[in-house]
Amino acid sequence: MTTDDLIARLTGELKPVSRLAVLWRVVIGLGISLLVSSAMMYFWLGMRPDMMTAAGTMMFWTKFAYTLILAVAGVWAVKRIAYPLGSIRVSLALMAATIVVMIVLAMAKLAMTPPDQHMAMMTGHTVAVCTRNIVMLSLPLLVGAFWVLRGLAPTRLTVAGAAAGLAAGAIASLVYSFHCDESAMPFIAVWYTLGILIPGLIGAIAGRFVLRW
């Protein structure tokens, strides 16, 4: 095909583009995968049985706020990196600051508790599965985030993959917080955070292969 033929074809196919097209793609891609991830949590893990009473506790909302801020920063990162020359520095700074605040809060909590309870606060009763479950719940979201980016134009694929992974992990941890009844701050600071960083790593590694266009 000659370049002239191609131009004729593309010109013939031209349709107006909405200014919100990129945002729409992010919302659709992550929205659908959020539904899949939530369904996975509901049918595979189940909602926490004490949901009603938990909703009245400070700890539930701390967890909620922590994962929500990270999720919003992650979604924003996916949108920013979808543009050529896009940068996720602002999102990364917000995520890092949020994680630091959480770690400080967790250490304050530990400092206020007798040392013999520290181990219990770190491990809770689900330490063996928490991070793994978050990573599992993040997989459909990772696929969704990759789908979003594959249709757009990220030019730094490893960074784009990392953004997709962090967003997937953060949203998954938000979903998981409706199942998980752990309520110790140090537990959240360690295992939830790990459950967000691992998908970030997976995304960064997979990005340069999966996201090519």
Add this chain to the structure above:
Amino acid sequence: MNPVETRLKELMLASLDGDARSYGILLNDLARHLRFYFLRRLSDAHKGDADDLVQETLMSLHTRRATYETDRPFTAWLHAIARYKLIDHFRRNRIRATVPLDDAEDLFAVDQSDAAADRMDVERLLQSVPEKSRDLIYRTKIEGQSIAEVAQSTGLSEASVKVGIHRGIKAIAAKLKGRADDDR
């Protein structure tokens, strides 16, 4: 602002609103710009890929045109896409951005400092030889004249030319030996 940027951006904005005529003009313009861009960056062996890259870039521009943010420079956006396509092309074909070795000679200055140092050593040694011998050695060993030629031009017999050279070389040898002894 740069007139090219202004013109292309106007065409792009119209294209995003669905104006096919502007889009046709834009793509034709860009095809020319892009061919130039790629040709300049491909080595001679890969210049044939320029047209493929132009088409790939135009196709990507088309399918990803929603990622152009209208408050930003159009040429920067286009350049980012073209650059991505070029790097992807290098990666896919395992091309390294190198210069063929034949062409690299120009890059290196020839180092003549060794030769200069040698010449200085020789001149210094010759200075230590009696003037008559020095001239003979210079003509035969450095300028490369034959004994007969030197004999003719100096009016000496060939035998005395040989003797003169021999004495001079002996003197140089003694000098070198002496220096070697000094170094010890």
